[in-house]
Amino acid sequence: xxxxxxxxxxxxxxxxxxxxxxxxxxxxxxxxxxxxxxxxxxxxxxxxxxxxxxxxxxxxxxxxxxxxxxxxxxxxxxxxxxxxxxxxxxxxxxxxxxxxxxxxxxxxxxxxxxxxxxxxxxxxxxxxxxxxxxxxxxxxxxxxxxxxxxxxxxxxxxxxxxxxxxxxxxxxxxxxxxxxxxxxxxxxxxxxxxxxxxxxxxxxxxxxxxxxxxxxxxxxxxxxxxxxxx
Numbered sequence: 001x002x003x004x005x006x007x008x009x010x011x012x013x014x015x016x017x018x019x020x021x022x023x024x025x026x027x028x029x030x031x032x033x034x035x036x037x038x039x040x041x042x043x044x045x046x047x048x049x050x051x052x053x054x055x056x057x058x059x060x061x062x063x064x065x066x067x068x069x070x071x072x073x074x075x076x077x078x079x080x081x082x083x084x085x086x087x088x089x090x091x092x093x094x095x096x097x098x099x100x101x102x103x104x105x106x107x108x109x110x111x112x113x114x115x116x117x118x119x120x121x122x123x124x125x126x127x128x129x130x131x132x133x134x135x136x137x138x139x140x141x142x143x144x145x146x147x148x149x150x151x152x153x154x155x156x157x158x159x160x161x162x163x164x165x166x167x168x169x170x171x172x173x174x175x176x177x178x179x180x181x182x183x184x185x186x187x188x189x190x191x192x193x194x195x196x197x198x199x200x201x202x203x204x205x206x207x208x209x210x211x212x213x214x215x216x217x218x219x220x221x222x223x224x225x226x227x228x229x230x
Contacts, residue, residue, distance in 0.1 A: 001029045003036070005229035006072065008064035010183015010207015012228075013037050015072050023056030030054040034182050035062070037069050047073045048085040053178030061127030063186015063210075063221050066091045067101045071225035089127050099224040105187070108219050110194050116152050119143060122195040126219075129157040129177075130191035137161045137173040144175025158185065162192045162203075170196055170203045183207025190219045 003016040014030070017039045026036055030052075038050040049069045051059040059065070070082040070093035084091045092104045109125040116131075124130040131147050133139075144159045162172035174188040175181050184205035193201045193212040200213035210223040 001025070003029075004072070004227055005033065006068040006225055007228045008068050008184070008186065008225045009205060009210060009223055011064040011185060013062075013065050013068050015039065015068065019050075021050075021052065023052075026052040027054065027056045034176065034179050035059070035065065037065055037072075039069070039072075042073060044077050045073075045079040045081060046083040046085065051086060053176075055178045057178045059128055059178070061086055061089060061187055063103065063105065063126070063188075063190060064184065064223070064225075065186075067093060067103055067186060067221070067223060068225045070101055070103070071095070071099065072227075075227070086127075096222070099226045100222060101225055102220060102222045103186070105190055105219045105221055108190060108194055108217075110198070116147065116150060119147065121147070123157075124191035124194050126187040126190050126194075128187055129153060129155065130188060130195075131157045131159045132191055132195035133159070133161045134163060134196060135161050136163065137171055140173040140175055140181060144181065148175060148177055158188055158191070160185075160188050160192050162196060164196055164201075165204075167199075168201055170201045172203055172205055174205065184210060184223075186210060186221050186223060189223075190221055194219070 003014040036052040040048040066084040111123040140161045156177045159175040174185040184207035189203040189210040
C-alpha cells in the first residue's frame with residue numbers, strides 16, 4: 001500500500017489514496033501505526049476520509065486523524081483552511097504556524113456521571129464515544145481494557161483516565177477503541193476537558209500536549225501534525 005506516515009503528538013496514522021480498502025487490507029498494512037486515513041475524495045480546500053483502526057474496525061471520528069488529513073491536504077494544495085469530512089461530520093481546520101492546526105469540533109455531548117462496575121465515569125460524545133475517569137492516569141492499563149468492551153458500551157468506547165493539575169492543565173492517558181493505549185488522542189483531549197469542568201485547558205498526554213478551548217458550546221482543538229516518512 002502506497003502511503004505517507006504522519007505523527008500527531010504520538011498518534012501515528014498512515015494516509016493513503018488507495019481505495020477501497022477492506023478490513024483485511026488494513027490489518028495487513030498497519031505497522032507500528034495507530035490507524036489508516038483512507039482518502040476518498042478531495043478538492044482544493046476539502047478532503048473526505050475514512051478512518052480505520054489497526055484491528056480493521058472503523059472510527060466515526062478522530063481529532064488527531066482529521067488534523068493530519070487537514071495538514072496533508074494543505075501541504076498539497078496550499079489551502080490555509082480545510083474542511084475534513086468524516087461520515088456525516090465536517091471538521092473545519094485552520095493552518096497556524098507550521099506544524100500547528102486549529103480545528104473546530106462541533107456536537108460535544110457530556111452525560112451525567114455514572115457508575116459502571118464500581119468505576120465512576122463521565123460518558124462524552126465527540127462524534128465518537130468516550131468514557132472519562134477522574135483519577136491517576138497510571139491506572140489506565142487496568143481501567144482501559146475493562147471499560148472498552150463493557151456491555152455499557154455496545155459499540156465499545158475510548159477510555160481516558162485524567163486529573164487536573166491546575167486550573168489550566170490536565171494530565172491524561174488514553175486507551176483507544178480497537179487500538180489500545182496511544183500516545184495521545186485529539187477527540188480524547190476534548191472529552192477530558194469537557195468532563196473535567198468544561199473549561200479551556202492544555203491536556204498533557206505522554207505523546208505531548210494538546211490545547212482545547214470552548215466558545216459558545218463549540219470546542220476548538222489545537223495541535224501539531226507532522227509528516228515523518230521523509
